Amino acid sequence: MPFQVGKALHPPIEFGVTCDNSRDNISSLNGRYSELTGSCWLQESRPSLYQSLVYYRRHFVKPDNPELYGGDDKLFAVASQRIDYESLLDEMGGNCSDRTEALY
Incomplete structure (x- = not known):
């Protein structure tokens, strides 16, 4: 579930x-306090048993995905979709996605 942090400080920025x-x-x-x-x-x-944060989105940008957050600003290129993370979790020995509330 992608979510925006610091929204109270930047109300006009909408993703x-x-x-x-x-x-x-x-x-x-x-x-x-950042992330x-x-x-x-x-x-x-x-609330859930397991939670995870990935807050450095540039590590996970898909170069073949032309869709952008923030209009034409390349800084906010869409990161991988949830299904990409779920398939990686499956490859690592089990589907953890049902126990993970936030993958971004």
Whole structure:
């Protein structure tokens, strides 16, 4: 599930994904705590036995995927889709996707 962290600090930036400024959150502290605001949001909003964050999206950009977040800004090229991560988890010895709430 892709989600945007620090949304409270950047309200005009819209990626069309879930944001960390809903429910009980510390989104306004993102400038100081970075991805931890997203981690806290996950713990409060999406309780599950296993959680994972991948916050450096450029590691997972698919060069053959022309779809972009953020219009023409190449910085926000869409990262791999959830199904790509699920197939990688399967190859690693078991489907963990049913136990993982956030793959991004």
